[in-house]
Amino acid sequence: MADVLIQQPAHMPQFRTDRDGHAFETLCDEIEAADIAADQATQNTGDWEPSRFDSEKDKTQFRQYETACDRVKEFYKEQHTKQTVAYNLKARNDFHSKSRAEMTIWEAMERLNTLIDESDPDTELSQIEHLLQSAEAIRRDGRPRWMQLTGLIHDLGKLLFFFDARGQWDVVGDTFPVGCAFDDKIIYGNKSFTENPDYNDPIYNTKYGIYSPGCGLDKVMLSWGHDEYLYHVVKDQSTLPEDALAMIRYHSFYPWHQQGAYQDLMNDKDHKMLRAVKTFNPYDLYSKSDDKPSVEKLKPYYLELIDEYFPNKVIKW
């Protein structure tokens, strides 16, 4: 097979699609050692060790939205204008009224492969590669098997794009609550929402809006997209633990898990969830500059892992 050079953002190493060889073998040894640790690990107790990325990556290279390309800026302008309370109620209603497709987890990963995420300034890899990079980074750090699987599937909600979506603005990108004032810590700030009809609403544009202090994030409507959609699919059809569900549901809620906004809406349970989501985040974000994974070599390991937590092979999407 001929090598194909993939265009990478400037800070990433260039590589070829069928690169293999020494680096991959070393990685395999490391992963094998980590697997032994992970096999012994049970479900999380709430005390998380920091990730290996904390010392390895230059974090200033990621999520640079001010200098991002126009595609990213235009994406967020559209998303911030169209994510309204009315739209979010309708999207949830549509979601619960039917199932859209039936396929296995692996088929879903392959299906997603044609989607290039317009909101993402940090990777131009395909989704299957991003999912494997996240899962492999989690595995390399010796995290439990359920968390490795969470890494593998966390973005599968982007399948929405092929079903009922109106564009990418209701599928990808960071999330934020609708129904209360848009926080300035959201990407491009509160002013990015001036064309959103809810921006001038006398109730929605107050600090708590339709919510109350400490009501808990379970009661808060986060902008509709791949997180919320996949959360429901996985909650109903897998045996993954609560921390895994939180990692999926809130992984794009950067204003909360990274910027510390919306704290006043949290209840006690959300504080535990926040620790889990924060632990997951580096594997999602910083693995984007890792080497490209070999899909075929990794497939058998992950097929077995999927079977462990999804009792039915075929998932209703």
Ligand SMILES: O[C@H]1[C@H](O)[C@@H](O)[C@H](O)[C@@H](O)[C@H]1O
């Ligand atoms: O651009 C990215 C991408 O869409 C991710 O899947 C999402 O989780 C992030 O929050 C977002 O910033």
Ligand SMILES: [Fe+2]
């Ligand atoms: Fe995501």
Ligand SMILES: [Fe+2]
């Ligand atoms: Fe991701």
